[in-house]
Amino acid sequence: GENVEQHPSTLSVQEGDSAVIKCTYSDSASNYFPWYKQELGKGPQLIIDIRSNVGEKKDQRIAVTLNKTAKHFSLHITETQPEDSAVYFCAARPNFGNEKLTFGTGTRLTIIP
């Protein structure tokens, strides 16, 4: 089955700096890669996703890049703000079937004011 590795497990950055979280996956059949943000006391919430037919996707201060050849994808947050502090999870699955979604182990991002 799919194995998703996520690094780093914790990350502290100065407010205004950029943060990068990296994930690798093992199953070449994976074609959909979402990122979820979990704030303290809340459930995970989708912040951005990418499908394998594109290499990069942006939404304001967040972006995701995908390298299918190397089987890795990354989340980039620019101009970080205190509200970006949270746990971030990457995930991967084939085109169909959220029951096949495999999550990474999470990155706790702390923004230092």
Add this chain to the structure above:
Amino acid sequence: DADVTQTPRNRITKTGKRIMLECSQTKGHDRMYWYRQDPGLGLRLIYYSFDVKDINKGEISDGYSVSRQAQAKFSLSLESAIPNQTALYFCATTSGANTGELFFGEGSRLTVL
């Protein structure tokens, strides 16, 4: 009001007790999921249901059972709780096989003493 509601939010119980975690959603989606979150392990799928008559085991179903009482309600039971079932449990829902977004509840924190 939240789209996905979980009760109870926190529960402390003793080894051997039967516990039920309840989930209801107002999004009108057919597909519902139960996940378990442990520190350093990410989210792992326990059970999922595509409709009222369809229940499927996930990655870590041993020691758990579920009931889909209606389209909007999906409950998770621990017949005889044990300490290593201490975790944060999330219910989620989505609309289709290829739909990207999972909508999560706020979680139920279970402690088994």
